[in-house]
Structures are given as structure tokens and as C-alpha cells.
Amino acid sequence: MPEMVKKVNAVRVGKEVQEIEEVISNDQEIRIIVNKTVIGTFSMSPTHLKEFAVGYLLGEGVLSSKNDITKLEVVDRTIEVETDLADFDIRRELVMSSDCFGGMRSKIDLTKKVESEYKIKKSSILEASKKLRESSTVWSTTGGTHIAAIVTPDMFISIEDVSRHVAIDKVIGACELRGIDFSNSFMFSSGRMPGDMIIKIARVGIPIIASKSAPTSSGYVVGEEANVTIIGFVRGNRFNIYTHPERISY
Secondary structure, three states, X not given: OHHHEEEEEEEEEOOOEEEEEEEEEOOEEEEEEEOOEEEEEEEEOOOOHHHHHHHHXXXXXXXXXXXXEEEEEEEOOEEEEEEOOOOHXXXXXXXXXXXXXXXXXXXXXXXXXXXXXXXXXXXXXXHHHHHHHHHOHHHHHHOOOEEEEEXXXXXXXXXXXXXXXXXHHHHHHXXXXXXXXXXXXEEEEOOOEOHHHHHHHHHHOOOEEEEOXXXXXXXXXXXXXXXXXXXXXXXXXXEEEEEOHHHEEO
């Protein structure tokens, strides 16, 4: 998409010095307003904004499903959402003031364990890794984006963004809007896996996340407690399984 990149002038220094036209990833500040309350301002690629809003609000626990939304529209760089949830104010405070309630520990305690018997084969992980590389078209041009994908037995849905967290929000939102069953899917991400990222996928019920990178210690703790299988260092024909390996047939 043209909005994902921007052309700029640069100077290339090597054996020779020359002025060149370079392509870089494009990012903008996007604001989410829910029920006339500003939830936050985020730096991201300026595409798939409705998907981002749905995925972010699901991952933060503000919404339980797309059916909680009564209005969703994008006006310039602002995403306006309306919901008629009776407990919206309580949910909003938990998101906006989570650090006051104990930060990561509080978020883990508020996250339900993933209940899913979904299992995948080693070959499915390696095939998804290959597709993720092939889908990273903006990254191959700019080197400035992350990518996340949700994989089901029938679909491979991926979205790139300058932020690894936002890429995950956007692909979750895209799949929610399509009505995909998260309990029978797995996530593949290009970035490292900290605790807040694992919480996002646990809240929507995704049982497995894989990455070419590694989990952090907070990601490991959340994976153990929220019953999420974490797979890292997917490279070549190998990978590491850090939590709940029973879901992987190898």
C-alpha cells in the first residue's frame, strides 16, 4: 500500500558518495476515542485503522467482541468508537490505570487462561514462517516494519506495521471482523514476545504464538500462567518451545 511507505532524499556513502531517493516506512500518530473518551495516541503505520481499534480494544479487555461496538469510524487520524457496554467505565479505568493497580501482575491476574485443545505440527510452524517472510513486502523494501499473522487450517492473514504490538492488534482485529475462531488458530510474529503481547493474545483466546525472535521473562511468565504455548527462534528447520509444549506435534 502506498500509505505504508514514503520517498525521501538521502546520501549514500560507500566507495562513492551519491545522492539517492530512498523508500522508508511511514508512521503517523493515531488517536482512539471511545464514548468520547480518549483512550490513547499511538505511533503506527496509517493503514488498517478500524482493524487496529477492534484488536487493541479486545486485547486490552475494553471489548469482549466486535458485537460490543455500536459505531466505528475513522476521521482523519482519529478512530472514533462507541459502545453501549454497561461496565465500559470500569473496563476503561482498568486499561488506563493498570500501572496503579500493580502493572503487569495486575494484568496477568485479570487475564483468563486460554482454554483450547488446538494442536499443530512442526511442519505447520515452518510453513507459516516461510509465508511470513514472503508476506513481509514493506519490510523487504524499507527494513522498517514488523509483521504478524494469524494462521488457521484454512487461512493465513498477515498485516505489517512499524510497531510489533500494533501489527498484532491489527491482525487480531481483522480476524475478529471476519468471525474467525481464535481458539483454533495460532499467531506468528516477527518480533520478540514480552508479557503485554502474550496478554493480548490470551485475552482473545489464541493458544499458540510463534516468532523468529525470543520471549522475554515477562512473556514467559504470562505464557505459563495464561496457558499459552510460546515458540521462539523459528529459523531454518528448528525452534524452541518455552511453555506448554503439549500443543506441538514434533
